[in-house]
Amino acid sequence: MTEQLHIVGGGMAGSEAAWQAAEAGIDVVLHEMRPEVGTFAHQTGNFAEMVCSNSFRSDDDEQNAVGLLHWEMRAAGGLIMAMADAHALPAGGALAVDREAFAEAVTARLRAHPRIRVETGEIRSLPTEGHWIFATGPLTSTALAEAIRAETGADALAFFDAIAPIVHFDTIDLSKAWFQSRYDKGDTEEERKAYINCPMDKDQYEAFIDAILEAEKTEFHDGETAGYFDGCLPIEVMVERGRETLRHGPMKPVGLTNPHEPNRKPYAVVQLRRDNALGTLYNIVGFQTKMKHGAQTRVFRMIPGLEEARFARLGGIHRNTFINSPTLLDERMRLRSRPNLRFAGQITGVEGYVESAAMGLVAGRLAAAELAGRDLPPPPRVTAMGALIAHITGDAEARTFQPMNVNFGLFPPIDDVRGGRRGRKDRYKAYTDRAKEAFTAWLG
Incomplete structure (x- = not known):
């Protein structure tokens, strides 16, 4: 019998991680402290509640890195993007959503999934056994943050979000x-x-x-x-x-x-x-x-x-609390000192709803593969997801590590692959073409 996967945090990353693992045939326990324990910013106990903005930003998958991330998440059967599309609002070239309807829809889908069990309550320590993904986001509880500091031997970095x-x-x-x-x-x-x-x-x-x-x-x-x-x-x-x-x-x-x-x-x-x-x-x-x-x-x-x-x-x-991922996580988003623990979402040092959900998607798939006895590598670094993971787990300078949105500056230069110089539009199109091809192969 396959061991179950525990996921802590029902935000963007935790919700997507739970969905991906459950869809891969893994039994999931999703731990969420709300509404039993509230936060400054959240107003409900719903999963994937958006508290800062209702925008997923640009939906252009040929000229924009976050639009490419949208494409990859849709290609991977992502719950967050499916519910965002279902509850989209007019926003020009951007993807904005009806926040309440979006969160309610994500919550309903997760609670209805036969392989997902929801447990309400605060996780205050790092478990010594089992397979876990921590996706507690920028508002990680004080007790859990202290437990992370005690395990890593280094202070979690912090900044303030308005x-x-x-x-x-x-x-x-x-x-x-x-x-x-x-x-x-x-x-x-x-x-x-x-x-x-x-x-x-x-x-x-x-x-x-x-x-x-x-x-x-x-x-x-x-x-x-x-x-x-x-x-x-x-x-x-x-x-x-x-x-x-x-x-x-x-x-x-x-x-x-x-x-x-x-x-x-x-x-x-x-x-x-x-x-x-x-x-x-x-x-x-x-x-x-x-x-x-x-x-x-x-x-x-x-x-x-x-x-x-x-x-x-x-x-x-x-x-807003996040860990120094370049020193603490391996390329599969596992804590180096405790490989049974993964981290995903904003706590890893990515910034933005889409980026957080994308890291949850990858963490859920990697954990599901591991539990099923398969060796799944992270997405290629020429993809949007792969570029983010490479940044937070090794490319970024640990001493000055700060949260980062996805952007083409994180991608391997396109000229290194295909040669020649291009204008910006042609270069960005080449980035996205290359990424889509590589991501499709990774999914396969």
């Missing part, structure tokens, strides 16, 4: 704001209108920046230092880097025309992206924040169109 506020649609003033996707991206009118835009002139922008600088912020506890992931910087940190940083980042006005004043170019634009299928909630794009709640309300109501805004959720900040 989440953006969500606004009720019916409180947005559309006499000032307007629907438009940047550069009118999207195949349908609905997709091109997945975003709401709030314009600012120069004086409004300068006053807004002053208000952010003066607002009361969340303070860190004694001994804590803030090392943020660049893809999820609080707006206050961006503003501290220069007054124009927001205007060249999440508030850039390019590719947009205000129909209320078509001949007047906005100095800056705040974008809101649809957050659910009903279109009743919109999140403020790129506005992760560590401002205290009272300050957020005052500052964000300075945005034209949001003067009367009601917030379904204000922004916040939480600790």
Whole structure:
């Protein structure tokens, strides 16, 4: 009788790992501490709950590394991508989902699987026996984090992650704001209108920046230092880097025309992206924040169109823990000191929902193969999944290791394989063609 696989954590990585292993014929016990033990960011006990954004980012599988990762996960029968596709929202060239419906669907599929048993409760230590995958994500409980530190002999690295506020649609003033996707991206009118835009002139922008600088912020506890992931910087940190940083980042006005004043170019634009299928909630794009709640309300109501805004959720900040994978994990994502324990998802130092789910997919398949007595290597490093695994388990510099999104910079150079110099579009297409061929062979 094949031994069962234990998976700790029902987020993106744990959910996908459980699905892959169960589909491969392995009995799985999925351990999730919620709702018995909550976290700062989660609001439900559902699996794969999205807490920071509703976006899986670009779905372009020929010119974008994360779009290629989407393709690989779909090709591997991934649950996360199947449910994302089933609950997609218009978002131009990106893949965004109805967060609540998505999480409910993932939860229902996992609970209904005949080979998956769910156990609620906190795992506080590293088991000495059995086969385990730890996919506890950025909000790993204090007790488990301490157990990991005790086993590895090194402190788990940590940075702080900020989440953006969500606004009720019916409180947005559309006499000032307007629907438009940047550069009118999207195949349908609905997709091109997945975003709401709030314009600012120069004086409004300068006053807004002053208000952010003066607002009361969340303070860190004694001994804590803030090392943020660049893809999820609080707006206050961006503003501290220069007054124009927001205007060249999440508030850039390019590719947009205000129909209320078509001949007047906005100095800056705040974008809101649809957050659910009903279109009743919109999140403020790129506005992760560590401002205290009272300050957020005052500052964000300075945005034209949001003067009367009601917030379904204000922004916040939480600790994000991850291990130094280059020193601790082997190429099959196993803890070198305890090969019966695997790690997957954000705790390994990948960043983003898609990347986390992809690492869960690989960990689930590797563990299932091992339990079935088969020797399955990790995906080739020319694939998106393989490039991520190679990065976190050996390519990255351990001393300066930080969370990383998938990107073509992690891939072996294409010229090393096929020769010649190419323009960027041709080069990216060559990367994706090569990856798809290699990934298809790995699946086979």
